[in-house]
Amino acid sequence: MSEQINKQRSIAKxxxxxxxxxxxxxxxxxxxxxFPNDPALYNAFADLLFKKKSYKTAAKxxxxxxxxxxxxxxxxxxxxxxxxxxxxxxxxxxxxxPFFSTLRxxxxxxxxxxxxxxxLSFAEMVAITNRLERVRFSKGKIIKKIGDAEDNLYFIASxxxxxxxxxxxxxxxxxxxxxxxxxxxxxxxxxxFPFEEEKLSQSYTExxxxxxxxxxxKLGLIRVCKSYPNVARAIIKLFEDYxxxxxEGSLRPDRKAGRxxxxxxxxxxxxxxxxxxxxxxxxxYSKDISVGGVCIVLDPKNTNVDSIDxxxxxxxxxxxxxxxxxxxxxxxxxxxxxxxxxxxxxTLALGIQFKDMTPKxxxxxxxxxxxxxxx
Numbered sequence: 416m417s418e419q420i421n422k423q424r425s426i427a428k429x430x431x432x433x434x435x436x437x438x439x440x441x442x443x444x445x446x447x448x449x450f451p452n453d454p455a456l457y458n459a460f461a462d463l464l465f466k467k468k469s470y471k472t473a474a475k476x477x478x479x480x481x482x483x484x485x486x487x488x489x490x491x492x493x494x495x496x497x498x499x500x501x502x503x504x505x506x507x508x509x510x511x512x513p514f515f516s517t518l519r520x521x522x523x524x525x526x527x528x529x530x531x532x533x534x535l536s537f538a539e540m541v542a543i544t545n546r547l548e549r550v551r552f553s554k555g556k557i558i559k560k561i562g563d564a565e566d567n568l569y570f571i572a573s574x575x576x577x578x579x580x581x582x583x584x585x586x587x588x589x590x591x592x593x594x595x596x597x598x599x600x601x602x603x604x605x606x607x608f609p610f611e612e613e614k615l616s617q618s619y620t621e622x623x624x625x626x627x628x629x630x631x632x633k634l635g636l637i638r639v640c641k642s643y644p645n646v647a648r649a650i651i652k653l654f655e656d657y658x659x660x661x662x663e664g665s666l667r668p669d670r671k672a673g674r675x676x677x678x679x680x681x682x683x684x685x686x687x688x689x690x691x692x693x694x695x696x697x698x699x700y701s702k703d704i705s706v707g708g709v710c711i712v713l714d715p716k717n718t719n720v721d722s723i724d725x726x727x728x729x730x731x732x733x734x735x736x737x738x739x740x741x742x743x744x745x746x747x748x749x750x751x752x753x754x755x756x757x758x759x760x761x762t763l764a765l766g767i768q769f770k771d772m773t774p775k776x777x778x779x780x781x782x783x784x785x786x787x788x789x790x
């Protein structure tokens with residue numbers, strides 16, 4: 416039973432980050448029965464329902480996600496899920512007001528973006544959320560480069576971005592130094608203030624996971640501020656708070672721990688049990704390494720899913736984890752497999768249990784993986 420639960424939990428994580436897709440409503444409903452309090456799964460389910468044109472049910476699922484997010488203290492993700500619900504079924508003012516009243520009463524952490532939204536009046540909040548555009552970035556997507564115009568402000572609802580700033584050289588320096596910041600849920604991206612300045616990006620930003628955000632253009636924000644001067648003051652305070660938090664290093668104290676959930680490339684050598692099948696090598700990646708095992712999603716470009724699924728029953732496995740200086744190799748057994756979709760292509764998710772690995776060695780594996788994530 417615990418093995419089955421671990422299998423479902425691993426798949427749920429990959430569904431949430433968008434690396435695998437379940438296209439069956441009934442299968443997704445079964446997943447929700449196992450994890451009934453996971454708002455990210457309800458959002459993903461709503462996306463599937465919307466794709467299948469089950470609009471009313473999709474709106475209900477977004478609404479459920481918003482309620483769960485409020486209960487877990489996540490203000491902007493809750494707002495974003497509610498906006499997605501309202502984009503399907505337009506609400507009345509009598510439906511909008513209770514939601515924002517609930518936001519004001521709820522206990523949220525003291526991140527700058529939470530303080531920003533709490534400082535807005537009902538009308539100001541509506542004006543901002545009405546202009547939010549849903550934007551998704553796939554893993555590896557470049558959001559902006561140094562020298563790009565700063566024309567948009569992004570509120571991150573889920574996922575992780577890597578923002579790298581290269582500092583100018585002084586006379587004594589020969590190599591550029593750089594600072595790297597990881598932005599995730601409820602963080603903000605975009606240097607758009609003061610509005611009257613034409614700003615160019617001083618950083619290079621890419622998605623290290625799939626990312627979902629709400630975007631508001633600089634021009635749209637200026638128009639809101641003309642109607643609601645308090646929004647301009649709130650924007651100033653938002654950027655001031657982020658500047659202070661960044662200098663103090665308190666922007667997100669748990670960010671380093673969170674990086675262990677980022678995807679990492681792996682090379683997998685499969686050792687089939689059946690004598691008729693020779694060993695073969697396939698590529699994959701994981702974002703779910705623990706001291707006991709790993710969930711790997713195979714790269715769909717190089718796999719014949721049906722053929723591989725037949726040959727890996729109870730197979731042994733050797734995994735190579737490549738670093739810049741050396742490669743870490745370890746062995747395990749395939750305990751389960753499931754056909755999934757990755758970027759619209761059918762592939763396999765594999766559950767691997769480490770073999771003959773002491774707790775100390777498996778702990779070193781997790782540390783090594785964390786080093787790779789931080790590169």
